[in-house]
Amino acid sequence: MANLIYYYGTMEAGKTTxxxxxxxxYLKNKKQVILTKPSIDTKGSNKVVSRIGNxxxxxxxxxxxxxxxxxxxxxxxLNSDVIMVDEAQFLSxxxxxxxxxxxxxxxxxxxxxxxxxxxxxxxxxxxxELFAKADExxxxxxxxxxGKLASQNVRLVNGHYCFDxxxxxxxxxxxxxxxxxMCNDCMINKVILPNHPELKRIKK
Numbered sequence: 758m759a760n761l762i763y764y765y766g767t768m769e770a771g772k773t774t775x776x777x778x779x780x781x782x783y784l785k786n787k788k789q790v791i792l793t794k795p796s797i798d799t800k801g802s803n804k805v806v807s808r809i810g811n812x813x814x815x816x817x818x819x820x821x822x823x824x825x826x827x828x829x830x831x832x833x834x835l836n837s838d839v840i841m842v843d844e845a846q847f848l849s850x851x852x853x854x855x856x857x858x859x860x861x862x863x864x865x866x867x868x869x870x871x872x873x874x875x876x877x878x879x880x881x882x883x884x885x886e887l888f889a890k891a892d893e894x895x896x897x898x899x900x901x902x903x904g905k906l907a908s909q910n911v912r913l914v915n916g917h918y919c920f921d922x923x924x925x926x927x928x929x930x931x932x933x934x935x936x937x938x939m940c941n942d943c944m945i946n947k948v949i950l951p952n953h954p955e956l957k958r959i960k961k
Contacts, residue, residue, distance in 0.1 A: 759866040761857045763845065763887040765873045766897035767907045767938035772870045773807040775897060776843055779868060780805075780813055788838040795819045795847035795883075800927045805843045819848070825855040834859055838866075845869035846881035847925070853886035860892070875924050876912035876936065878944070899938050907938030911948055918948045 766772050783790045794805060796818035806812040816833065819842075825831065834840060840859065842848070848856075848869075856867045869891070873884050880888070888894065901907040912919045912926070913935050926934050939947075950956055 758862075759860045759864045760892035761860045761867045761887075761890060762869065762893040762895065763884075763891040764868070764870045764895045764897055765846075765884065765887070767872070767899060768910045768936040769808065769938050770897040770899040770907070772872075772897055773805060773843060774811065776805060776841060776868075776870045777807055777811045777813055780841055783839055783841075789836065791816050791833055791837040791840045792843075793817055793819055793840070794843040795821060795845075797821055797847045797925060798844040798927065815843075819852065821847070821849055821852075825852050825859070834865065835863055840865055840867045842867065842869040843871070845871035845887060846873070846884040847871070848883035848886070850882055850886040853883055853890055857890045872910060874908075874910060876910050877920065877924075878909055881924075901938060901940035901943050903940060903943055905940035905942065907940055909939045909941060909944045910936050911939045911944060912936055918951075920948055920952050 764772055764775060780790060780792055792805065792813060792815050794815055800806065801812065803818070804812045804814050819825070823830070825834065840856065842856065856869065859865050860867045869887060871884060872881060874880055899907050915933050928935050
């Protein structure tokens, strides 16, 4: 049977670039590919867009409140050789399970790409379910500005570190908001510690 794979990493780790390369290779090899993403990801509209400028048009977007086993989705999935999902952290837990079923019951590989944690360092619902269900987990990495491997996605609003607000704000649509990859040490010292002075008691 086929597998559900999750390629995950921080912002700027090359997740979408890898997706687009994989998508190109599947098409080159004459595979019938379904490329999709959750509709909550409005960046690029109906396209998957990488930071280096490459892009591809999705076949459709996924409504967060709909089952992937509904007829309008299922017929398309069952007629494909491979399913590719960008920004998979925005899937609902139920939808992750449904992709898992498609891989194992319909024998259709599902390759998903996305973030592990939000800007607060908490798992997204979709990524939590992917870590529970995916047959393969493959991390893509990038370094923090200090040189260590980044593991967090820090939100900046008007150039200032932000540690509150809604879980999802799409960068690129709001010019005041951007995200940077950061290691745990830098996040604790630059973002968390200034907002929690009581922690200074344990800093050596």
